[in-house]
Amino acid sequence: MFACLATVLTVWGLWLGMFVAPTDVQQGEGYRIIYVHVPVSWMSMVIYLAMAFWALLGLTFNTRLSGMLTCALAPTGAIFAFLSLWTGALWGKPMWGTWWVWDARLTSELILFFLYLGFIALTSAIDDARRADKAGAILALVGALNVPVIYFSVKWWNTLHQGASVSLTKGSSMQQTMLDAMLIMAVAFWMYAIAMTLYRVRSIILIRERHSQWVADLPEVKALSLEARA
Amino acid sequence: MIWSSFSDFWSMGGYGLYVWGSFGVTALLMGAEAFWTRRGRRNALSHVLAELRASDANGKDWR
Numbered sequence: 001m002f003a004c005l006a007t008v009l010t011v012w013g014l015w016l017g018m019f020v021a022p023t024d025v026q027q028g029e030g031y032r033i034i035y036v037h038v039p040v041s042w043m044s045m046v047i048y049l050a051m052a053f054w055a056l057l058g059l060t061f062n063t064r065l066s067g068m069l070t071c072a073l074a075p076t077g078a079i080f081a082f083l084s085l086w087t088g089a090l091w092g093k094p095m096w097g098t099w100w101v102w103d104a105r106l107t108s109e110l111i112l113f114f115l116y117l118g119f120i121a122l123t124s125a126i127d128d129a130r131r132a133d134k135a136g137a138i139l140a141l142v143g144a145l146n147v148p149v150i151y152f153s154v155k156w157w158n159t160l161h162q163g164a165s166v167s168l169t170k171g172s173s174m175q176q177t178m179l180d181a182m183l184i185m186a187v188a189f190w191m192y193a194i195a196m197t198l199y200r201v202r203s204i205i206l207i208r209e210r211h212s213q214w215v216a217d218l219p220e221v222k223a224l225s226l227e228a229r230a
Numbered sequence: 231m232i233w234s235s236f237s238d239f240w241s242m243g244g245y246g247l248y249v250w251g252s253f254g255v256t257a258l259l260m261g262a263e264a265f266w267t268r269r270g271r272r273n274a275l276s277h278v279l280a281e282l283r284a285s286d287a288n289g290k291d292w293r
Contacts, residue, residue: 018239019232021232022232023232023243028243028245029243029249030249032249036252036253036256040256075263079259079263082259083259086255090248090252192260199267199268200270203267203273206278207278210281221282224276
């Protein structure tokens with residue numbers, strides 16, 4: 001269901017963004033990169049916060065599912081963080097004249113990308129699932145400090161990356177169609193992230209619960225074992 | 231419609247490389263992720279199956 005929503009919303013958002021929304025006065029057609037850049041950047045931060053939330057829940061209440069969800073979120077987050085840097089570089093080259101600067105926003109987003117990679121490496125390096133979850137949870141929580149740094153970096157430091165065009169308190173300084181298209185894309189990517197995470201967490205649950213009877217009784221598993229016997 | 235022709239759309243007012251470079255890589259990575267995730271599910275299922283069969287072959291029921 002989330003995958004369908006993601007597809008429909010992406011088509012709608014791209015239509016609005018690529019065919020309906022007008023050309024930007026200052027940036028020409030190059031501004032259209034924001035239709036992917038802003039949603040992936042937002043989602044890279046939202047996913048990290050979600051990971052930190054599940055990590056906290058797992059550490060305090062020792063719930064089993066939270067560790068699995070934290071692991072399932074990380075790959076999508078890493079991809080979004082990378083895409084944020086990639087699309088940012090492709091926007092920066094024609095607009096700023098450079099692919100990369102050690103600007104506060106860019107650097108903290110790069111740190112976020114490394115935090116995702118570190119999380120994935122750490123949890124997959126530890127064989128014991130419980131210990132891997134615990135170590136990963138601590139990394140996720142400590143790293144969460146970086147997220148507000150990314151968000152407020154354009155305010156705290158006077159750097160090259162421009163300030164937010166959309167703000168919760170002051171509304172938006174963008175043209176309405178552009179804003180609509182960007183928000184639709186953001187929701188679409190959100191749905192995509194949920195679809196990927198849920199799909200992935202089902203696989204993780206299967207592996208971790210492989211000795212329990214309900215897994216053996218699963219219609220999918222039974223069908224496969226019949227197939228193998230025939 | 232704001233574009234007069236397909237080549238107009240493709241060139242993106244001279245920003246074609248940057249715009250399509252962004253959209254292309256995004257689509258590529260998201261597609262690849264969907265593929266990996268699907269394959270991960272298949273791997274998990276076959277893993278479970280292999281272990282079930284091993285325990286059946288041993289004739290032990292320690293589930």
